[in-house]
Amino acid sequence: MTTLLLRAGLVVGPSTSQVADVLVDKGRITAVGTDVVAPAGCHVIDASDCWVGPGFVDLHTHLREPGHEQAETIESGAHAGAVGGYTALMAMANTEPALDNVALVSYVLDRGARTPLDIAVAGAITQGRRGESLAPLAEMAALGVRLFSDDGTGVQDPALMRRALTYARPLGVRLAQHCEDERLAAGGSMNEGAVSGRLGLVGRPALAEELMVQRDIELVALTGGPLHFMHLSTARSLELLRRAHERGLPVSFEVAPHHFTLDETCCEQFDPIFKVHPPLRSRADVDALREALRSGFVDAVATDHAPHAPELKDLPFDEAPAGMLGLEYAASLTFEALGDAPDPQRFFSLMSREPARIAQLRRDDARVRHGAHGGAVVEGEDANLVVFDPKATWIARNEDLHSYAINSPYDGRALTGRVRTTIAKGVLVVNDGALV
Amino acid sequence: MIDSIRAQNLLTLNDLSREAIVEVLDTAESFVEVNRRSIKKVPALKGRVVASLFFEESTRTRLSFETAAKRLSADVLSLAVASSSVKKGESLRDTIATIDALGIDAVVLRHQSSGAALQVSRYVPHVRVINAGDGQHQHPTQGLLDAFTVRQVLATREGSNGLESGAELFSGLRVLIVGDIRHSRVARSDIAAYSSLGCEVRVAAPGTLLPEDVENWPVQVVDNYEEALEWADVVGLLRLQRERGSGSFVPSLGEFTRTFGLTLARARRLRPQTIVMHPGPMNRGVEIDSRVADLPCAVIERQVANGVPVRMAVLYLTVAGSSEGVS
Numbered sequence: 001m002t003t004l005l006l007r008a009g010l011v012v013g014p015s016t017s018q019v020a021d022v023l024v025d026k027g028r029i030t031a032v033g034t035d036v037v038a039p040a041g042c043h044v045i046d047a048s049d050c051w052v053g054p055g056f057v058d059l060h061t062h063l064r065e066p067g068h069e070q071a072e073t074i075e076s077g078a079h080a081g082a083v084g085g086y087t088a089l090m091a092m093a094n095t096e097p098a099l100d101n102v103a104l105v106s107y108v109l110d111r112g113a114r115t116p117l118d119i120a121v122a123g124a125i126t127q128g129r130r131g132e133s134l135a136p137l138a139e140m141a142a143l144g145v146r147l148f149s150d151d152g153t154g155v156q157d158p159a160l161m162r163r164a165l166t167y168a169r170p171l172g173v174r175l176a177q178h179c180e181d182e183r184l185a186a187g188g189s190m191n192e193g194a195v196s197g198r199l200g201l202v203g204r205p206a207l208a209e210e211l212m213v214q215r216d217i218e219l220v221a222l223t224g225g226p227l228h229f230m231h232l233s234t235a236r237s238l239e240l241l242r243r244a245h246e247r248g249l250p251v252s253f254e255v256a257p258h259h260f261t262l263d264e265t266c267c268e269q270f271d272p273i274f275k276v277h278p279p280l281r282s283r284a285d286v287d288a289l290r291e292a293l294r295s296g297f298v299d300a301v302a303t304d305h306a307p308h309a310p311e312l313k314d315l316p317f318d319e320a321p322a323g324m325l326g327l328e329y330a331a332s333l334t335f336e337a338l339g340d341a342p343d344p345q346r347f348f349s350l351m352s353r354e355p356a357r358i359a360q361l362r363r364d365d366a367r368v369r370h371g372a373h374g375g376a377v378v379e380g381e382d383a384n385l386v387v388f389d390p391k392a393t394w395i396a397r398n399e400d401l402h403s404y405a406i407n408s409p410y411d412g413r414a415l416t417g418r419v420r421t422t423i424a425k426g427v428l429v430v431n432d433g434a435l436v
Numbered sequence: 437m438i439d440s441i442r443a444q445n446l447l448t449l450n451d452l453s454r455e456a457i458v459e460v461l462d463t464a465e466s467f468v469e470v471n472r473r474s475i476k477k478v479p480a481l482k483g484r485v486v487a488s489l490f491f492e493e494s495t496r497t498r499l500s501f502e503t504a505a506k507r508l509s510a511d512v513l514s515l516a517v518a519s520s521s522v523k524k525g526e527s528l529r530d531t532i533a534t535i536d537a538l539g540i541d542a543v544v545l546r547h548q549s550s551g552a553a554l555q556v557s558r559y560v561p562h563v564r565v566i567n568a569g570d571g572q573h574q575h576p577t578q579g580l581l582d583a584f585t586v587r588q589v590l591a592t593r594e595g596s597n598g599l600e601s602g603a604e605l606f607s608g609l610r611v612l613i614v615g616d617i618r619h620s621r622v623a624r625s626d627i628a629a630y631s632s633l634g635c636e637v638r639v640a641a642p643g644t645l646l647p648e649d650v651e652n653w654p655v656q657v658v659d660n661y662e663e664a665l666e667w668a669d670v671v672g673l674l675r676l677q678r679e680r681g682s683g684s685f686v687p688s689l690g691e692f693t694r695t696f697g698l699t700l701a702r703a704r705r706l707r708p709q710t711i712v713m714h715p716g717p718m719n720r721g722v723e724i725d726s727r728v729a730d731l732p733c734a735v736i737e738r739q740v741a742n743g744v745p746v747r748m749a750v751l752y753l754t755v756a757g758s759s760e761g762v763s
Contacts, residue, residue: 197647198450200550200572200621205648270551314529316549318571 001026004428005038006421009047009387011377012344014353022052024383027371027426032379043428045421047387053348054374055087055384055424056331057355059176059254060151060230060302062323063089063119065111066104067096071405072307074108077327078115080305080402082429084327085351085419087117087384088361088373093124094152100124100135105143109369116429118370118384120359122147125164125175131156134164141171144368146360149176151230154212156182161216165225174252174358176228179212179237180204180278189318191264191279199267201317204279206234213237217244217251226250228358231304233259233278235288242297252358254302257333258324260289262409272313272320273409276306279322293337296346300355303330307405325408329396331388333410335417342390352386371425387421394418394433402435443757445557445565446750448574449628457632458603461584463749464742465599470507471745480752481510487535488514490546490568496716496740497568497577501544504747510755513538528552529559536560542755544568550621564754572619572677578715579625581746583633585739586670589711606633612658612668614640614696615723618647618685619677622715626672627655640664642696644685661696665705673698673714673723689722696723703728711735 004024011020011032021036022029038044058081064072072080074091081089091108093099099108105121112119123140127133129150137148148168154177155161161177168175185204190196192203213229217240220227232238232253244251258276263283266274274280292298306323313320334350335342356362356374363372363382371382396410422430429436437453438444441460449457470478486505490498498516505512515535528547535543542564545553550571557565569575583606587598590605598605611630617623617639630637631654639646639653640661650657658664665671676692686692693699698712703725706712712724712734720726729736 192648194649194652197618197649198624198652200570200574200624202572203648270554311527311529314527314555316528316547316555316571317551318549 001426002428003039003042004423005036005042005044006047006052006385006387007044009050009052010344012051012053012348013376014345017344022377022385024385024423024426027383029377029379029381029383032377045387045431047421049389049391050420051344051388051390052377053344053386053388054352054356054377055386055422056085056351057088057359057361057373058086058303058305058327059090059228059300059355059359060256060304061089061091061327062094062306063091064095064307066107070309072403074111074119075115076402076404077305078112078117078119079435080327082116082422082424083402083419083433083435084329085331085386085388085422086327087386087422087424088356088370089117089119090147090359091119091121092151093122093149094129098124098129100127100129102136102139102143105140105145109143113369116427117424118361118373120361120370121145122149122151122176124148125150125155126160129153131160134167137168137173138171141173142367144365146173147176147228148173149178149230151176151178153182154178154180158215158219162219162223165219165223165227169223169225174226174228176230177212177216178230179209179216181208181212184208184211189275190267191281193264193282195264195267199270201267204277206236206281206285209234209278210236210240213240217249220244220249220251221247224250229253231256231259231278231302233281233289234285238288238292238297252299254300255289255293255298256302256304257326257330258409260286260293260337261333266409270317272315272317273324273407275317275320275322276324277322290337293334293350294339298350300358301330301334301350302355303327307403308407310406313407323407325401325403325405327403328401329410329415331419332415332417335390336415383423383426385423386419388417389420390417392416392418441750441753444754446576446754447553447557447565447567449576449579449625449632452632454603454632454634457580457583457629460580460746460749460753461587462599463753464584464745465597467745467748476507477509478507479509481505481508481755484510484541484755485539486510486512486542486544486751486755487540488512488544489517489535491517492546492548492569494546494569496743497546500740500743501568501747504744504751507744508748508751510751513540528555532556532559536563542566542751545570547571566750566754569621571621573621573624575621575625577743577747577750578622579629580750581739581742582626582672582713582715583629584746585713585735585742586711588742589735603633606630606635609635610667610669611635611637611672612640612664612670613637613672613674614698615674616645616676617641617674618645620674623674627653638664640696642686642692662702662705665702666707668706668710670711670713671698671706673712675715675717676719676723693722698724698728700725700727703731706733713739716740
């Protein structure tokens with residue numbers, strides 16, 4: 001394992017930032033300071049004018065393995081994540097079969113351990129994600145699973161969701177919910193609103209999301225079980241979370257880059273690349289999400305990275321599966337959304353510190369196999385680091401993607417801010433924006 | 437806005453200017469005469485290949501398009517695919533690529549999914565795509581033939597012909613569209629055509645059969661259906677789209693008929709010159725009483741007949757790219 005020295009970057013801590021060198025040796029940060037002497041054989045990386053902080057943590061990644069390796073594998077997803085500056089990914093459970101037991105969770109953890117990143121698993125809340133009966137949450141928790149979700153769809157039955165929250169609470173784990181009432185969403189394929197009726201597409205109303213957000217906030221109040229709200233996409237959902245925060249409820253939430261960069265008018269050309277659940281919303285919702293990002297109200301940015309094989313995105317809009325890629329551009333899109341002079345602490349809070357806290361990516365439990373993420377850049381911490389260049393400008397190109405799939409909605413888009421270097425598990429994985 | 441469909445695709449009427457629509461109507465007028473000849477054929481598209489691709493059941497639209505293509509001397513490749521592309525295991529892109537490989541100039545596409553025609557136009561940019569109905573989105577040639585039929589009836593009454601009138605006869609014309617607006621591609625195309633031509637368009641439907649975004653449409657929702665019938669110069673009825681689940685949007689077909697069906701009693705409120713239209717196939721006894729459908733004011737069969745010259749005009753303009761040389 002080569003010793004690495006990040007020279008003269010702006011080292012971004014939770015509350016202060018300062019220009020410093022960061023020395024990495026044997027998987028740990030071994031020195032932080034000015035004029036750190038490079039040991040013999042050390043790989044020195046110039047980080048001047050860049051931000052150095054904890055590697056990004058994605059709370060919401062669909063790695064598709066097992067079952068849909070034609071769209072993504074754990075390995076290809078990890079590579080895409082590394083290029084996006086991520087050092088840890090939370091693999092969602094909606095594989096085929098669903099990750100609803102220890103054998104499947106172990107399989108993904110084993111495959112994940114062979115990638116450069118830490119791959120954590122979100123187990124399914126219900127057996128087969130069918131929303132009928134509880135999956136073995138305690139057994140999976142014993143393997144180190146700290147987050148559970150039926151994502152793809154939410155747990156529709158309120159009685160079962162209540163039971164899941166009550167059951168999960170003493171296990172010290174957190175549930176994560178995809179909030180959309182599927183009956184109200186009516187099998188729709190885009191946001192119900194100013195565009196859907198003209199296009200003759202069945203709409204998924206904002207209310208389908210908001211009703212479930214409201215329902216689950218009250219279930220949290222009833223049970224005391226902590227809940228993470230995934231990919232909130234409407235102004236009113238955020239307002240509901242604001243009130244839940246004021247009540248002191250154990251809730252957290254994420255927003256996804258596509259929801260704060262793209263609106264429903266993207267669907268006007270019937271390109272299934274823009275089909276996603278929850279759907280791309282109105283411009284007012286997009287603006288509300290951006291405002292919430294800037295004001296510091298949002299807990300975390302999560303990608304909902306959802307690879308699909310090209311032939312499935314060549315289907316008609318209503319038949320095509322929902323979801324789009326997210327890992328490789330999330331950092332740049334978040335950086336841009338934070339306004340003219342983004343606060344580096346805010347940026348790392350959204351991309352790394354809060355997601356790591358929500359996912360409990362710590363090393364305080366002998367059962368967990370991953371390192372610590374989202375910590376301070378100080379001596380003794382696990383070396384999961386990213387170097388982000390806030391001045392870089394570049395163009396997103398589908399042919400440059402590392403994901404196996406190519407369903408990115410950003411092909412040709414100009415971006416500002418770019419991941420230069422990713423160090424995961426103490427190893428230089430990405431340098432100069434490319435896989436090493 | 438598109439000012440002419442010459443050498444263009446015809447995917448929606450939403451982006452057609454008044455001039456573009458009038459050009460189609462005028463071109464169709466010249467083809468009416470061809471259809472009256474004993475030898476109903478012109479060589480306008482001789483040597484051109486038109487593929488007729490129907491992913492959804494259709495009788496009249498398909499026959500109408502294929503008849504139109506043949507009267508223009510085009511070769512017609514006809515493919516009916518009754519199942520969705522998913523069930524068939526082949527993507528829409530591959531199906532189109534296969535047909536395209538045979539060498540075609542135009543695709544006439546009917547599909548159960550909204551937007552399918554636009555998607556296909558991206559796959560084969562060198563081929564002209566004519567939307568023959570996509571899901572709940574658009575049915576442009578129906579909108580055009582409805583406008584053509586209205587102009588023809590009004591012009592005949594005035595003793596003139598449509599060709600001379602341009603869009604004049606549509607100015608301020610009161611059009612009432614009734615029924616399942618929400619699920620209807622015909623309503624979307626009709627409304628686009630009529631409003632573009634200068635008509636005043638109103639819609640009448642149970643609340644559940646109006647689109648959610650109707651406030652953004654160039655229409656007024658009527659409060660009183662009975663009064664609106666007296667107001668209208670043209671009443672366009674729509675088929676209740678039971679196959680799209682419309683049945684569950686109203687308590688029963690009987691209640692729909694009692695509240696919004698054009699019953700004989702309601703038909704008596706129409707002014708004598710009011711035109712009653714229906715794109716077919718009719719659910720007789722549901723949205724229209726059988727006897728009303730057979731009244732002289734109902735021009736339903738004329739709509740079907742006009743489908744041929746209008747589709748000839750569309751094929752001719754889009755494929756040949758010129759309105760000259762009709763002979």
